[in-house]
Amino acid sequence: MLFGGSNPCPSPSPLCPICGSEPETPEHLLFFCPWSAAVWLSSALSCKVGRLDVRRVDLWLFEVLCESDALDDRAQSLVAFLCWFIWKGRCLFVFENKPLDPILTKRLAEKACDEYFSTVSKGAKPCEPGSSCQTSQSGAGIGVLFRNHLGVVLDGCCLTVDASSSLMVEALAVRHAVLALSDLKWDGVCIESDCAALVRAISSGLPVGDWACDTIVEDIRVLSRNFRRISFSWVNRQCNLAADWLAKAAVWRMCPSGWVSSPPSSLASLLALDACGIRSGVG
Numbered sequence: 454m455l456f457g458g459s460n461p462c463p464s465p466s467p468l469c470p471i472c473g474s475e476p477e478t479p480e481h482l483l484f485f486c487p488w489s490a491a492v493w494l495s496s497a498l499s500c501k502v503g504r505l506d507v508r509r510v511d512l513w514l515f516e517v518l519c520e521s522d523a524l525d526d527r528a529q530s531l532v533a534f535l536c537w538f539i540w541k542g543r544c545l546f547v548f549e550n551k552p553l554d555p556i557l558t559k560r561l562a563e564k565a566c567d568e569y570f571s572t573v574s575k576g577a578k579p580c581e582p583g584s585s586c587q588t589s590q591s592g593a594g595i596g597v598l599f600r601n602h603l604g605v606v607l608d609g610c611c612l613t614v615d616a617s618s619s620l621m622v623e624a625l626a627v628r629h630a631v632l633a634l635s636d637l638k639w640d641g642v643c644i645e646s647d648c649a650a651l652v653r654a655i656s657s658g659l660p661v662g663d664w665a666c667d668t669i670v671e672d673i674r675v676l677s678r679n680f681r682r683i684s685f686s687w688v689n690r691q692c693n694l695a696a697d698w699l700a701k702a703a704v705w706r707m708c709p710s711g712w713v714s715s716p717p718s719s720l721a722s723l724l725a726l727d728a729c730g731i732r733s734g735v736g
């Protein structure tokens with residue numbers, strides 16, 4: 454479905470240069486023009502933004518992006534990318550005579566959103582007993598897996614945390630694991646992290662240079678005294694794929710209940726892969 458494509462040009466007219474049916478207000482441009490409405494409807498959000506919902510675009514965006522918790526981080530990001538690509542499509546139509554294509558526009562917005570989250574996840578580093586963490590600008594997820602000495606997953610969890618850096622998320626993940634292991638009254642445990650700096654800091658007691666992280670590391674060291682035997686070791690991230698899956702699921706709020714006993718197929722395959730690389734002393 455393409456819109457326009459014939460004789461678009463900048464015009465002093467206040468009417469929308471695309472549909473010509475009403476003034477080109479920011480609200481009309483982004484939401485009510487037939488082509489932009491088609492973008493929203495065909496997107497992953499699959500929504501029709503009503504005129505009563507958006508009286509002023511700045512107030513609407515503030516409410517959706519800052520005040521409301523109706524949308525998760527990813528959906529909020531997609532809102533922003535859709536607005537940006539609708540504006541870009543409009544400018545290409547007006548100034549370069551490029552036809553408007555709602556499907557292409559929503560694909561470009563969703564691709565940009567995916568790339569944004571992919572970039573964010575690359576900045577995060579997983580941690581501990583088969584646990585890992587993922588950070589984003591507005592939040593972070595951690596995943597923790599508890600295995601026995603045979604590598605069998607006995608329990609686990611995933612949750613979101615507030616943190617100012619990926620190192621802090623990793624430290625929070627390790628602290629969460631230590632607290633959980635203490636509650637479970639397990640002993641003789643090995644906590645694995647793929648964050649060498651964190652493992653080094655816990656083992657050496659030397660500061661990591663971030664006072665907030667140093668406080669968490671000190672917590673971990675104090676909590677560790679409750680165990681007769683506990684160790685912290687570095688592990689390759691490739692041995693931590695299932696926990697990484699959990700961390701992402703936490704950020705996306707998509708972790709299924711009962712995943713320990715009945716993991717979804719995508720997680721089950723990662724658990725099997727992790728199990729192939731199981732090291733002695735885990736869990």
Ligand SMILES: [Zn+2]
Pocket residue numbers: 469470471472473474475481485486487
């Ligand atoms: Zn229009």
